[in-house]
Amino acid sequence: MHTFRPPYFHRNCMSEFMGLIRGEYEAKKGGFLAGGASLHSMMTPHGPDASTVVNATTRELRPGRVADGTQAFMFESMFQLRLTKWAAEHKQRDLDYYKAWQNIPITFNPDRI
Incomplete structure (x- = not known):
């Protein structure tokens, strides 16, 4: 009860490079396409988009x-x-990547601890 359900917004002490080869990335549906990749340097906050967070934290808690x-x-x-200069300046980079997290609801309630 009152368990935080992943996926979650987080930071790593490591650099994280992730890519999608095929299919659909569950943490950013429609916004992260096959052939795409992301790089989050150490201690850079990142995680699923707002709609994924809402879905994961409101659905019935069961295996999926x-x-x-x-x-x-x-x-x-x-x-x-x-990034290489080529990647940093490429026309297909997502300049609005950060906006995926703008509408994540604040659900932390210290009274539940």
């Missing part, structure tokens, strides 16, 4: 399955990774 036909990868490194 990621969509069939989805294949993704993730690498973590203790080293600080950075």
Whole structure:
């Protein structure tokens, strides 16, 4: 009861590089397409978009399955990774990436602790 359900907004002490090979990424449906990738350097906040958070925290708490036909990868490194100039200036980069988190509802209630 009152258990926080992933997916969640978080930070890592590692750099995290993630990509979607095929299918649909459950934490940002429609906004993260096959062939896309993201890089979150150490201690950079990141996580699922607002609609995914609302769905994950309001649905019935029971086991679930990621969509069939989805294949993704993730690498973590203790080293600080950075984009190449080509990637940082590419016309297809998502300049509005941060907006995915703007409407995440604040649900923390210290009275439940």
